Amino acid sequence: MIKITVAGVDKTAYLNDTLAQASSERRKKLATRGRDDIADLIERQEHILALRDCVSEREFLKQLFWLMQTAPQTHTGAFDVPGHRGWTGRILIFARKCLWRIFRYQHDRMAFQQNAVNQQLTSAIRYLEHLHTREMEEASLQIKDISARLEKLEKNKGEPTT
Amino acid sequence: MSPKRRRIDHILSGFSDGDAISQETLILQKIIRESGYESEIFVVDKNMARAARDRCRSLSEYKGDPDGAVIHQYSLDSEAADVFIKSPAKKIMRYQNITPASCFQGFDDNLAKQLETGRKKLAITAEACDRIWAASEFNLSELQGFKIKNACVLQLLFDPERFNQPEATNVKKKFRRPLKNMLFVGRIAPNKMVEDLILMFAWYNRAINPFSRLILVGSDHSCPRYYTMLRMLAASLDVPNICFEGFASEQGLATYYRLADIFLCASEHEGYCLPLVEAMYHSVPVIARKAGGMPEALNNAGILYEGLDHRNLAELAHRVMNDNTLRAEILSSQAKRMAEIKNRPMKEEVVKLLEQVLS
Numbered sequence: 446m447i448k449i450t451v452a453g454v455d456k457t458a459y460l461n462d463t464l465a466q467a468s469s470e471r472r473k474k475l476a477t478r479g480r481d482d483i484a485d486l487i488e489r490q491e492h493i494l495a496l497r498d499c500v501s502e503r504e505f506l507k508q509l510f511w512l513m514q515t516a517p518q519t520h521t522g523a524f525d526v527p528g529h530r531g532w533t534g535r536i537l538i539f540a541r542k543c544l545w546r547i548f549r550y551q552h553d554r555m556a557f558q559q560n561a562v563n564q565q566l567t568s569a570i571r572y573l574e575h576l577h578t579r580e581m582e583e584a585s586l587q588i589k590d591i592s593a594r595l596e597k598l599e600k601n602k603g604e605p606t607t
Numbered sequence: 608m609s610p611k612r613r614r615i616d617h618i619l620s621g622f623s624d625g626d627a628i629s630q631e632t633l634i635l636q637k638i639i640r641e642s643g644y645e646s647e648i649f650v651v652d653k654n655m656a657r658a659a660r661d662r663c664r665s666l667s668e669y670k671g672d673p674d675g676a677v678i679h680q681y682s683l684d685s686e687a688a689d690v691f692i693k694s695p696a697k698k699i700m701r702y703q704n705i706t707p708a709s710c711f712q713g714f715d716d717n718l719a720k721q722l723e724t725g726r727k728k729l730a731i732t733a734e735a736c737d738r739i740w741a742a743s744e745f746n747l748s749e750l751q752g753f754k755i756k757n758a759c760v761l762q763l764l765f766d767p768e769r770f771n772q773p774e775a776t777n778v779k780k781k782f783r784r785p786l787k788n789m790l791f792v793g794r795i796a797p798n799k800m801v802e803d804l805i806l807m808f809a810w811y812n813r814a815i816n817p818f819s820r821l822i823l824v825g826s827d828h829s830c831p832r833y834y835t836m837l838r839m840l841a842a843s844l845d846v847p848n849i850c851f852e853g854f855a856s857e858q859g860l861a862t863y864y865r866l867a868d869i870f871l872c873a874s875e876h877e878g879y880c881l882p883l884v885e886a887m888y889h890s891v892p893v894i895a896r897k898a899g900g901m902p903e904a905l906n907n908a909g910i911l912y913e914g915l916d917h918r919n920l921a922e923l924a925h926r927v928m929n930d931n932t933l934r935a936e937i938l939s940s941q942a943k944r945m946a947e948i949k950n951r952p953m954k955e956e957v958v959k960l961l962e963q964v965l966s
């Protein structure tokens with residue numbers, strides 16, 4: 446339920462409709478500019494926000510590893526250059542876009558190398574995690590085995606010798 | 608030979624500059640010393656910030672004055688609470704509220720366990736106290752049903768002198784470009800719901816006003832895994848100008864408030880929320896979720912919201928920053944609230960409560 450109180454006075458009725466209308470109009474504007482992806486991108490963050498719902502650190506770590514493996518790359522796509530109004534704004538945007546084109550080659554080269562490092566790191570972490578899990582399982586089996594033998598010994602201790 | 612002065616000491620589970628509980632302890636200590644008592648702050652060693660070692664002593668040194676009192680800021684289970692219970696002095700619990708353990712599950716299971724134990728032990732600890740000073744009516748309401756004696760509300764103490772500092776030039780230089788600054792101040796902890804602010808800002812920056820910043824000031828050491836989630840979210844959204852500033856000195860903090868165009872708090876659980884008062888002191892319009900003790904901190908000032916999604920919250924923030932009439936209304940209510948806080952006879956309140964304990 447939506448409620449907005451301004452300086453102690455309930456202004457839900459006054460504000461809520463105007464806010465919803467403004468929000469809806471902005472969404473339409475983005476759609477006309479072909480930028481529906483912005484609203485979608487913001488909506489689609491459940492995979493990261495799912496970290497909030499983990500009930501233990503183990504689950505958190507599992508989810509985190511999955512996230513690191515599914516999205517280790519740096520983005521190299523184009524991005525919005527914020528614009529200023531007026532002719533100085535247009536010149537500024539043009540200059541920024543030119544600079545981006547000039548440095549694109551070097552940037553892509555560095556991004557490629559960074560992505561390679563990221564992949565190596567996530568792989569190494571995954572292998573370490575597998576190794577750790579395997580060692581824990583082996584240790585767990587050993588402990589079970591030792592506990593069973595100890596129990597047997599204690600049981601035999603109580604039995605009369607023949 | 609001068610008569611031995613009575614002691615009113617403080618026992619804390621942790622101390623660090625910038626932490627509201629630590630700050631309040633310093634204010635209380637100052638009032639207590641000015642009233643003629645001896646007063647030291649005893650802190651669990653491992654949780655004492657290095658910079659605080661000149662102002663605090665190790666918990667192991669605490670002896671307790673049977674003729675005096677001891678104040679414990681209770682917010683989670685720790686060895687400090689055990690020492691407090693065993694103290695020979697009159698016991699005053701300063702109840703700051705306990706964050707729900709579920710907020711930290713997954714992020715920090717150990718801390719979640721401490722919070723859960725703290726809540727379970729709350730009744731025992733409260734019932735062993737001679738006085739309970741709750742930081743808000745919200746906090747006091749949690750103690751209903753316990754067999755406690757003499758509980759009252761002593762709203763969180765605020766010392767505006769901390770902010771009478773010259774500006775931090777490094778902060779001012781960093782944010783010299785004239786963008787709209789949205790500010791949040793507080794520990795980066797799960798109950799603060801910082802992810803809501805990030806989602807809100809993503810919409811604001813991409814759909815409403817690209818000339819904007821979200822400045823998040825607060826230590827990320829409380830919950831590093833939660834901080835990791837927030838960094839991943841910010842990166843995934845590919846939104847520029849989300850500034851994780853970390854811990855700020857008092858000078859830095861004052862500068863952040865002076866740079867802010869709006870202060871937002873989406874926290875789901877707060878005992879009081881001192882940053883709301885700090886923002887009002889700096890005449891920054893405040894928007895906060897209606898939760899916990901935050902309505903009491905604001906007391907009919909600023910804006911309280913419930914049920915707003917990130918897009919509507921962004922629109923509301925935009926409206927506040929651009930609608931002069933609405934902004935003036937908010938600032939006027941906040942000025943009125945600040946006048947109440949400034950005129951509050953803080954020292955007299957505390958002294959009166961102490962006399963009730965010691966008499």
